[in-house]
Amino acid sequence: MLVDTHTHIHEGFDRDGTPEEVFAHAHENGVEKIITIGTSPEDSEKARQFAEEWAKKGEKIYWTWGYHPNMYEEKFRETLTNDLNMALKALESPQNVGIGEIGLDYHFDGFDRERQRELLLELLQIAQDQKKPVSFHIREAFDDFWPIFDNFHLPTSVLHSYSDSKKNLKIALEKDLYIGVNGLATFADIVHAPLERIVLETDAPYLTPAPFRGKMNKPGYVRNIAEWASEYYKVSIAEVEKITTKNAESIYKI
Protein backbone atom coordinates (compact mmCIF):
# COMPACT_ATOMS: atom_id res chain seq x y z
CA MET A 1 0.00 0.00 0.00
CA LEU A 2 1.28 3.43 -1.00
CA VAL A 3 0.48 6.95 0.20
CA ASP A 4 0.42 10.14 -1.87
CA THR A 5 1.50 12.60 0.82
CA HIS A 6 1.30 15.75 -1.29
CA THR A 7 -1.18 16.22 -4.10
CA HIS A 8 -3.68 18.86 -5.20
CA ILE A 9 -6.38 16.43 -6.20
CA HIS A 10 -9.20 18.80 -5.12
CA GLU A 11 -8.18 21.40 -7.71
CA GLY A 12 -10.16 19.88 -10.54
CA PHE A 13 -10.37 17.03 -12.96
CA ASP A 14 -11.03 18.81 -16.21
CA ARG A 15 -8.06 17.17 -17.94
CA ASP A 16 -7.90 13.66 -16.61
CA GLY A 17 -11.19 12.14 -15.65
CA THR A 18 -13.69 12.43 -12.85
CA PRO A 19 -12.77 12.05 -9.18
CA GLU A 20 -14.19 8.52 -9.38
CA GLU A 21 -11.75 7.68 -12.18
CA VAL A 22 -8.81 9.28 -10.45
CA PHE A 23 -9.51 7.39 -7.21
CA ALA A 24 -9.99 4.15 -9.17
CA HIS A 25 -6.64 4.69 -10.92
CA ALA A 26 -5.01 5.30 -7.53
CA HIS A 27 -6.45 2.07 -6.09
CA GLU A 28 -5.40 0.06 -9.18
CA ASN A 29 -1.88 1.23 -8.40
CA GLY A 30 -2.07 0.45 -4.69
CA VAL A 31 -2.31 4.10 -3.61
CA GLU A 32 -4.76 3.85 -0.74
CA LYS A 33 -4.20 7.05 1.24
CA ILE A 34 -4.07 10.53 -0.24
CA ILE A 35 -3.31 13.91 1.33
CA THR A 36 -4.59 16.85 -0.70
CA ILE A 37 -2.71 20.06 0.02
CA GLY A 38 -4.13 23.58 0.27
CA THR A 39 -2.31 26.53 -1.30
CA SER A 40 -4.38 29.53 -0.17
CA PRO A 41 -7.25 30.18 2.26
CA GLU A 42 -9.82 29.67 -0.52
CA ASP A 43 -8.04 26.66 -1.94
CA SER A 44 -7.67 25.10 1.52
CA GLU A 45 -11.41 25.39 1.98
CA LYS A 46 -11.86 23.49 -1.28
CA ALA A 47 -9.40 20.86 -0.06
CA ARG A 48 -11.35 20.50 3.20
CA GLN A 49 -14.68 20.12 1.43
CA PHE A 50 -13.27 17.66 -1.09
CA ALA A 51 -11.62 15.51 1.58
CA GLU A 52 -14.67 15.47 3.84
CA GLU A 53 -17.00 14.63 0.96
CA TRP A 54 -14.88 11.75 -0.34
CA ALA A 55 -14.06 10.45 3.14
CA LYS A 56 -17.81 10.03 3.65
CA LYS A 57 -17.85 7.93 0.47
CA GLY A 58 -15.18 5.67 1.95
CA GLU A 59 -11.95 7.10 0.52
CA LYS A 60 -8.94 7.52 2.79
CA ILE A 61 -8.45 11.12 1.83
CA TYR A 62 -7.01 13.82 4.09
CA TRP A 63 -6.15 17.48 3.64
CA THR A 64 -3.91 20.27 4.94
CA TRP A 65 -4.46 24.00 5.38
CA GLY A 66 -1.89 25.93 3.39
CA TYR A 67 -0.81 29.27 2.04
CA HIS A 68 1.82 28.88 -0.69
CA PRO A 69 4.51 31.63 -0.64
CA ASN A 70 3.65 32.62 -4.21
CA MET A 71 -0.05 32.90 -3.46
CA TYR A 72 0.08 35.90 -1.13
CA GLU A 73 -1.72 38.82 -2.64
CA GLU A 74 -0.99 42.47 -2.09
CA LYS A 75 -3.96 42.76 0.24
CA PHE A 76 -3.07 39.74 2.35
CA ARG A 77 -2.51 41.81 5.49
CA GLU A 78 -6.09 43.09 5.38
CA THR A 79 -7.52 39.59 5.40
CA LEU A 80 -4.83 37.88 7.47
CA THR A 81 -6.56 37.91 10.87
CA ASN A 82 -9.71 36.58 9.33
CA ASP A 83 -7.80 33.95 7.32
CA LEU A 84 -5.92 32.70 10.37
CA ASN A 85 -9.14 32.47 12.38
CA MET A 86 -10.72 30.49 9.58
CA ALA A 87 -7.68 28.24 9.45
CA LEU A 88 -7.91 27.53 13.17
CA LYS A 89 -11.53 26.56 12.81
CA ALA A 90 -10.90 24.45 9.72
CA LEU A 91 -8.13 22.52 11.50
CA GLU A 92 -10.87 20.89 13.59
CA SER A 93 -11.99 19.01 10.47
CA PRO A 94 -11.75 15.26 11.11
CA GLN A 95 -9.81 14.86 7.86
CA ASN A 96 -7.21 17.58 8.55
CA VAL A 97 -3.73 16.19 9.08
CA GLY A 98 -1.51 19.26 8.99
CA ILE A 99 -0.49 22.67 7.73
CA GLY A 100 0.92 23.24 4.26
CA GLU A 101 2.04 23.95 1.86
CA ILE A 102 3.74 26.92 3.47
CA GLY A 103 7.26 28.26 3.20
CA LEU A 104 9.51 30.58 1.25
CA ASP A 105 10.04 30.76 -2.50
CA TYR A 106 12.67 33.18 -3.80
CA HIS A 107 12.79 31.71 -7.31
CA PHE A 108 10.51 34.22 -8.98
CA ASP A 109 10.73 37.98 -8.71
CA GLY A 110 7.66 39.89 -7.69
CA PHE A 111 6.90 38.09 -4.44
CA ASP A 112 7.79 40.23 -1.44
CA ARG A 113 10.25 38.23 0.68
CA GLU A 114 9.53 40.13 3.86
CA ARG A 115 5.85 39.32 3.42
CA GLN A 116 6.65 35.64 2.84
CA ARG A 117 8.64 35.47 6.07
CA GLU A 118 5.93 37.30 8.00
CA LEU A 119 3.24 34.89 6.91
CA LEU A 120 5.45 31.86 7.49
CA LEU A 121 5.97 32.96 11.12
CA GLU A 122 2.21 33.24 11.66
CA LEU A 123 1.54 29.83 10.19
CA LEU A 124 4.34 28.13 12.07
CA GLN A 125 2.94 29.53 15.29
CA ILE A 126 -0.37 27.84 14.48
CA ALA A 127 1.36 24.58 13.56
CA GLN A 128 3.26 24.63 16.84
CA ASP A 129 0.23 25.54 18.96
CA GLN A 130 -2.00 22.97 17.26
CA LYS A 131 0.76 20.33 17.11
CA LYS A 132 0.25 19.87 13.36
CA PRO A 133 2.98 18.57 11.04
CA VAL A 134 3.93 20.85 8.15
CA SER A 135 4.41 20.25 4.44
CA PHE A 136 7.06 22.84 3.59
CA HIS A 137 7.63 24.45 0.21
CA ILE A 138 11.13 25.99 0.34
CA ARG A 139 12.79 27.08 -2.88
CA GLU A 140 16.12 28.92 -3.09
CA ALA A 141 15.51 30.26 0.41
CA PHE A 142 17.14 27.89 2.91
CA ASP A 143 19.50 30.52 4.36
CA ASP A 144 16.48 32.48 5.53
CA PHE A 145 14.43 29.40 6.34
CA TRP A 146 16.69 27.65 8.85
CA PRO A 147 16.78 30.43 11.48
CA ILE A 148 12.99 30.69 11.29
CA PHE A 149 12.53 26.93 11.52
CA ASP A 150 14.83 26.76 14.55
CA ASN A 151 12.55 29.09 16.49
CA PHE A 152 9.70 26.59 16.55
CA HIS A 153 9.03 23.18 18.02
CA LEU A 154 7.02 21.32 15.45
CA PRO A 155 5.92 17.72 15.17
CA THR A 156 8.05 15.81 12.64
CA SER A 157 7.47 17.57 9.33
CA VAL A 158 8.28 17.26 5.62
CA LEU A 159 10.24 19.24 3.05
CA HIS A 160 8.12 18.65 0.00
CA SER A 161 9.70 18.33 -3.46
CA TYR A 162 13.26 18.78 -2.22
CA SER A 163 15.73 19.76 -4.94
CA ASP A 164 18.31 21.87 -3.12
CA SER A 165 21.95 21.23 -2.19
CA LYS A 166 23.63 18.33 -0.44
CA LYS A 167 24.49 20.66 2.42
CA ASN A 168 20.89 21.71 3.04
CA LEU A 169 19.75 18.10 2.77
CA LYS A 170 22.20 17.16 5.52
CA ILE A 171 20.92 20.01 7.70
CA ALA A 172 17.32 18.98 7.06
CA LEU A 173 18.01 15.40 8.11
CA GLU A 174 19.80 16.58 11.25
CA LYS A 175 16.75 18.67 12.10
CA ASP A 176 14.53 15.59 11.91
CA LEU A 177 12.78 16.66 8.70
CA TYR A 178 11.58 14.09 6.19
CA ILE A 179 11.92 14.54 2.44
CA GLY A 180 9.03 14.41 -0.01
CA VAL A 181 10.09 12.64 -3.21
CA ASN A 182 8.04 13.06 -6.38
CA GLY A 183 8.31 12.80 -10.18
CA LEU A 184 11.31 15.15 -10.20
CA ALA A 185 13.40 12.19 -9.08
CA THR A 186 12.51 10.35 -12.29
CA PHE A 187 13.71 13.06 -14.67
CA ALA A 188 15.89 15.59 -12.82
CA ASP A 189 19.37 15.29 -11.38
CA ILE A 190 18.82 15.97 -7.67
CA VAL A 191 20.30 14.75 -4.38
CA HIS A 192 18.47 12.13 -2.34
CA ALA A 193 17.90 11.37 1.32
CA PRO A 194 18.24 7.84 2.70
CA LEU A 195 15.16 5.69 2.03
CA GLU A 196 14.40 5.65 5.77
CA ARG A 197 13.77 9.39 5.64
CA ILE A 198 11.57 9.84 2.61
CA VAL A 199 7.85 9.96 1.91
CA LEU A 200 6.36 9.66 -1.58
CA GLU A 201 4.21 12.30 -3.22
CA THR A 202 3.04 13.28 -6.71
CA ASP A 203 2.39 17.02 -6.36
CA ALA A 204 -0.33 16.29 -8.95
CA PRO A 205 -1.37 17.83 -11.26
CA TYR A 206 2.24 19.11 -11.55
CA LEU A 207 5.56 17.24 -11.94
CA THR A 208 4.29 14.15 -13.75
CA PRO A 209 6.87 11.34 -13.42
CA ALA A 210 8.56 9.59 -16.32
CA PRO A 211 7.38 7.81 -18.47
CA PHE A 212 4.18 9.87 -18.36
CA ARG A 213 5.74 13.33 -18.89
CA GLY A 214 3.32 15.59 -20.78
CA LYS A 215 0.26 13.95 -19.26
CA MET A 216 -1.60 15.28 -16.27
CA ASN A 217 -0.24 13.93 -13.01
CA LYS A 218 -2.45 11.99 -10.57
CA PRO A 219 -2.01 10.09 -7.28
CA GLY A 220 -1.85 6.66 -8.95
CA TYR A 221 1.54 7.66 -10.37
CA VAL A 222 3.04 7.34 -6.89
CA ARG A 223 3.54 3.77 -8.12
CA ASN A 224 6.08 5.08 -10.67
CA ILE A 225 7.95 7.01 -8.02
CA ALA A 226 8.03 3.86 -5.87
CA GLU A 227 9.47 1.99 -8.88
CA TRP A 228 12.12 4.67 -9.28
CA ALA A 229 12.96 4.37 -5.56
CA SER A 230 13.19 0.60 -5.80
CA GLU A 231 15.84 0.96 -8.51
CA TYR A 232 17.67 3.85 -6.93
CA TYR A 233 17.91 2.37 -3.42
CA LYS A 234 18.31 -1.19 -4.77
CA VAL A 235 15.53 -2.70 -2.67
CA SER A 236 12.24 -4.38 -3.58
CA ILE A 237 9.13 -2.29 -4.24
CA ALA A 238 7.58 -4.02 -1.22
CA GLU A 239 10.37 -2.59 0.92
CA VAL A 240 9.85 0.90 -0.53
CA GLU A 241 6.11 0.61 0.21
CA LYS A 242 6.70 -0.61 3.75
CA ILE A 243 9.14 2.16 4.71
CA THR A 244 7.54 5.13 2.96
CA THR A 245 4.01 4.19 4.06
CA LYS A 246 5.13 3.77 7.66
CA ASN A 247 6.82 7.20 7.51
CA ALA A 248 3.73 8.87 6.04
CA GLU A 249 1.41 7.21 8.55
CA SER A 250 3.48 8.19 11.54
CA ILE A 251 4.10 11.81 10.44
CA TYR A 252 0.50 12.55 9.48
CA LYS A 253 -1.17 10.12 11.93
CA ILE A 254 -3.22 8.48 9.20
Ligand SMILES: [Zn+2]
Ligand atom coordinates in the same frame (compact mmCIF):
# COMPACT_ATOMS: atom_id res chain seq x y z
ZN1 LIG B 1 2.29 21.25 -4.01
